[in-house]
Amino acid sequence: MNLLTLSLAYLRDRALNSALNLVLLALGVATIVLLILFASQFEERLTKDARGVHLVIGAKGSPLQLVLSSIFHVDIPTGNISLAEATKISKHRLVASAIPLALGDAYRGFRIVGTESSYPASYKAELDDGRLWKKPFETTIGARVMKETGLKVGDMFSGAHGIKGTGKVHEENGYRVVGVFKRTGTVIDRLILTTMESVWIIHEIKEEAKAKGLMIEGPPSEEREITAMVIRYRSPIAAITLPRYINANTGMQAASPGYEIRRLMALVGVGVQTLQGFGIMLIATAALSMFIALYNAMQNRRYDIVIMRSLGATRRKLFCQILLEGLILACAGTVLGIVIGHAIIELLGQLLPQARAMGLTGVIWVREEWYLLLLSGIVGLVSAALPAVQAYRTDIAVTLSAR
Amino acid sequence: MSESSIQHRYATSGSSVVRVEGLRHDFGGRTILDIPNWTAHKAEHYLVLGPSGSGKTTLLNILAGLLRPTAGTVSVSEQDIGSLGSGVMDVFRGRHIGIVFQTLHLLSALSVADNLHLARYMAGLPRQDSRVRRVLDDLGLRSLTNARARALSQGEAQRVAIARAVINEPAVILADEPTSALDDANTTQVMNLLYEQAETCGATLIIATHDRRIKDRFTAVLELGARQ
Ligand SMILES: Nc1ncnc2c1ncn2[C@@H]1O[C@H](COP(=O)(O)OP(=O)(O)O)[C@@H](O)[C@H]1O
Ligand SMILES: [Mg+2]
Numbered sequence: 001m002n003l004l005t006l007s008l009a010y011l012r013d014r015a016l017n018s019a020l021n022l023v024l025l026a027l028g029v030a031t032i033v034l035l036i037l038f039a040s041q042f043e044e045r046l047t048k049d050a051r052g053v054h055l056v057i058g059a060k061g062s063p064l065q066l067v068l069s070s071i072f073h074v075d076i077p078t079g080n081i082s083l084a085e086a087t088k089i090s091k092h093r094l095v096a097s098a099i100p101l102a103l104g105d106a107y108r109g110f111r112i113v114g115t116e117s118s119y120p121a122s123y124k125a126e127l128d129d130g131r132l133w134k135k136p137f138e139t140t141i142g143a144r145v146m147k148e149t150g151l152k153v154g155d156m157f158s159g160a161h162g163i164k165g166t167g168k169v170h171e172e173n174g175y176r177v178v179g180v181f182k183r184t185g186t187v188i189d190r191l192i193l194t195t196m197e198s199v200w201i202i203h204e205i206k207e208e209a210k211a212k213g214l215m216i217e218g219p220p221s222e223e224r225e226i227t228a229m230v231i232r233y234r235s236p237i238a239a240i241t242l243p244r245y246i247n248a249n250t251g252m253q254a255a256s257p258g259y260e261i262r263r264l265m266a267l268v269g270v271g272v273q274t275l276q277g278f279g280i281m282l283i284a285t286a287a288l289s290m291f292i293a294l295y296n297a298m299q300n301r302r303y304d305i306v307i308m309r310s311l312g313a314t315r316r317k318l319f320c321q322i323l324l325e326g327l328i329l330a331c332a333g334t335v336l337g338i339v340i341g342h343a344i345i346e347l348l349g350q351l352l353p354q355a356r357a358m359g360l361t362g363v364i365w366v367r368e369e370w371y372l373l374l375l376s377g378i379v380g381l382v383s384a385a386l387p388a389v390q391a392y393r394t395d396i397a398v399t400l401s402a403r
Numbered sequence: 404m405s406e407s408s409i410q411h412r413y414a415t416s417g418s419s420v421v422r423v424e425g426l427r428h429d430f431g432g433r434t435i436l437d438i439p440n441w442t443a444h445k446a447e448h449y450l451v452l453g454p455s456g457s458g459k460t461t462l463l464n465i466l467a468g469l470l471r472p473t474a475g476t477v478s479v480s481e482q483d484i485g486s487l488g489s490g491v492m493d494v495f496r497g498r499h500i501g502i503v504f505q506t507l508h509l510l511s512a513l514s515v516a517d518n519l520h521l522a523r524y525m526a527g528l529p530r531q532d533s534r535v536r537r538v539l540d541d542l543g544l545r546s547l548t549n550a551r552a553r554a555l556s557q558g559e560a561q562r563v564a565i566a567r568a569v570i571n572e573p574a575v576i577l578a579d580e581p582t583s584a585l586d587d588a589n590t591t592q593v594m595n596l597l598y599e600q601a602e603t604c605g606a607t608l609i610i611a612t613h614d615r616r617i618k619d620r621f622t623a624v625l626e627l628g629a630r631q
Contacts, residue, residue: 001520001530006513013512303508310469310504311567312497312526314490397470400504401460 003317007325014297021290022333025379028282029337029372030344031275036368037345038360039272043265045358046072049187050257052122054239057086057246058228063255064264070101070228071257073111073187074357077103080225081252089246094238095231097122102199103227105159109353110145112159112175112192114199114226120181122230125188129153130179136197140179144189144357151177159202190357200224283379290329291383294322298387305394319392326384327377334376338369419481420445420575420607421466426475428461435461436472441625443575448601448608450618453627459611460505462627463577466609467500468492480574497526501568501606503578503597507560509552515539515563516548519570526571538566541603542596558589565597572604579611590616 011018050071058066059079068075083100090098099122102114113119117132120140130153133140141151151157156174175194183189233239239256246254305318346362348355421443428436435458443449451459464470466477468484477484480499487495496502509518519535539545542562547555555563561581568576578597582590594617601608610617618624 001517001524005517006521009512009517303506304510304512306469307504307508307510308521308525309493310467310496310502311522312494314493316490317525397464400464400469 003321003324004328006321007328010297010301010325011329014293017293018329021286021293021329022336024289025283025286025330025333025376026337026340028279028284028286029334029376030340031279031282032372033338033341033369034344035272035276035279036366036372037341037362037364039268040366040368041360041364042268042358043261046261046264048185050261052232053230053257054233055231055243056228056255056257057081057089057231057252058255060251060253063253064260066228066253066255067257067260069103070230071187073103073113073191077227078253080227081229083224083226085250085252086226086229089250089252090229090231092242094234094242096234097232099230100196100226101228101230102196102225104199104203105161107145107157107159107175107192108149110142110149110190110192112139112194112199114194114196116196119230120188120193122232123184123186123188125181125184125186128180128182130177132179133194134178136195136201137175138178139175139192139194140181141177141192142181142189143183145192146180153177153180185359189359196224196226283375286333287330287379287383290326290380291386294326294384294387295390298322298390301391302394302399305391306396306399309394309396315392318394319388322388322391323381323384326382326388327380330376330380330383331373334373338372418445419443420479421609422478423466424476426465426477427473428458428465428470429473430461436465436627438462438475438625443607443609443623445574445607446602446605447623448598448621449610450621450624451609451611451627452613452615452618452624453611454613457627459613459627460579463502463579463609463611466575467502467577468496494527497522498528498571499574501571501573501576503561503564503568503576503581505579505583507564509555509560509563509567511551511553513552514549515544515552515555515566518552518563518567522567522570528571535570538570538600541600542566557584558593561585561589561593562596565593565600569600569604569606573606575607575609576601577609577611580613581610582612582614582617587616590614594620 050067053071056066056070058070058077059081061078065075066078069077086098086100089095097118099116099119101119103111105112120132127140128143130140145151149157155177157177158174175192175198181188231242233242243254243256246252308318309315342362344362345360349358349360349362350356352360419442423438423441425440426436426438427434451462453459461470465472466479468477468479468487471485479495482495484492484495510521513521516535516539519538520530523530523534536545539548542565544559544562544566547559547563552560552563561584565578565581568578576597581597582593585593597608597610598620600606610621
């Protein structure tokens with residue numbers, strides 16, 4: 001028997017009420033944890049995928065769409081640009097590196113991207129098996145692609161038109177897997193990389209060209225098109241001059257991933273903040289409800305307090321016992337809420353395709369969660385403070401003679 | 404205003420466990436208690452007798468250090484309790500004084516055994532399962548060890564209250580109207596138990612009552628008069 005078991009006995013004594021408050025608090029905490037985990041992973045994912053990319057060049061249209069489609073590979077591309085024109089930009093003195101991307105097909109939901117070996121290198125992707133693609137129709141696939149499609153080195157597959165991979169299947173052109181990347185935690189995990197020629201051949205060569213046996217060559221170089229080009233600057237000055245130059249003097253559009261991500265997060269942030277406010281309201285309701293429960297319980301416990309005092313308990317001990325009751329309930333509710341929040345995120349990450357693509361996981365700990373624990377401690381103390389003071393102030397003789 | 408008389412049946416020689424000097428207590432200007440001099444000796448048992456409203460409960464509260472008297476000094480086990488601060492008094496009470504309240508006030512959220520464990524814990528004494536078991540056995544409460552205090556009958560609750568008062572082997576046991584709610588058979592049983600338990604732990608028993616059925620057993624009677 002000590003203050004802890006005593007507090008637990010009192011909580012058990014009004015079990016239904018304690019359980020209700022516990023659930024109320026847990027729901028509030030779970031809501032906030034859910035948002036914290038989602039937002040942090042979402043932002044981390046975006047930043048990770050866009051790391052090292054200063055500028056994206058593509059067809060005119062929505063800059064956000066261009067960034068989404070060519071960096072995160074989630075939206076449809078804005079269109080195509082001329083390879084020759086893009087190459088001119090890549091030779092600009094302010095450009096450190098430029099990687100062309102040619103999109104168009106997909107295999108079971110995973111995009112096939114025609115590019116150069118510098119693309120996976122920019123994400124520090126390492127080979128797990130096989131080698132990098134060299135010739136047209138050779139592919140090196142991401143870890144997630146392997147896991148979900150079961151493709152392995154040596155396997156053949158056919159891409160389907162459209163980035164969702166649900167369009168017409170290009171039966172005639174079989175891709176071959178020559179390598180698999182290790183998991184990177186970036187967009188590379190979800191991509192099938194090949195040469196740009198593969199994409200050109202499939203899309204540009206029509207029936208007649210095929211008849212002429214031009215398959216392996218692709219279209220003549222002046223007609224070649226790509227979807228986008230991702231660029232790294234040589235110097236920060238480029239951020240001021242280069243986008244303006246491209247947007248004003250070429251038929252292409254330049255978009256800054258950093259800027260677009262900030263814009264996107266600001267939009268998402270409004271929703272996150274609204275929901276977070278809702279979670280805080282739930283927590284406040286729980287605190288109020290805990291206070292009311294404890295306050296009411298104190299009316300019946302006046303005699304218990306007198307008894308404990310007469311048994312030798314000091315005022316301070318009783319004060320602490322009641323604070324402890326609030327703390328236990330608040331901490332239990334918070335821990336339950338944190339567990340629920342993590343479980344939901346983990347479940348979403350396993351079941352929801354979009355969340356899975358994002359690599360959403362519940363098995364992480366975010367710093368903000370410490371603040372939540374701290375907050376719950378405060379909630380517990382605040383809700384128990386007044387009842388505890390009441391207990392402290394209880395006058396034994398007066399209570400005993402009150403009939 | 405108030406008339407108190409002390410009737411010693413036997414001359415006593417033991418050391419004093421409770422000593423009261425010049426005790427007076429007023430409520431709202433009305434003097435409820437006025438006891439110039441009274442001593443309770445070790446291992447003897449005392450009855451505080453008087454009609455309802457004569458100040459019995461008030462006296463016990465003062466002896467227990469739960470209420471500070473308007474005037475006078477009270478010593479328990481040679482300690483002037485008026486000189487103790489509130490926190491020290493609480494601990495002193497837990498160690499030296501066992502109380503059976505008029506309305507029993509068991510902790511209803513706890514089991515019978517935990518009510519006793521709590522009494523030891525609050526007094527800062529180490530947990531002692533064997534002692535708790537023995538007291539429960541002595542009072543015929545073994546089968547109720549894990550029962551919720553809330554579920555007990557009046558007679559059972561009365562016995563648990565006695566068990567709680569003796570668990571810490573106090574020097575003095577104060578019992579307020581322990582038999583007022585009981586029939587004759589239960590009154591005899593409860594009085595026997597109180598008596599036995601007080602003897603077992605060598606405690607001085609002080610019982611406040613208006614129940615003249617139990618007058619016979621006692622060394623001395625402190626008679627509190629009815630006030631005008
Ligand atoms: N806290 C109090 N405030 C004012 N008067 C009180 C208080 N407690 C007791 N009294 C009065 O003191 C008198 C003695 O009460 P009490 O000691 O309870 O008597 P008893 O226990 O002998 O019945 C009664 O008249 C009662 O109304
Ligand atoms: Mg009384």
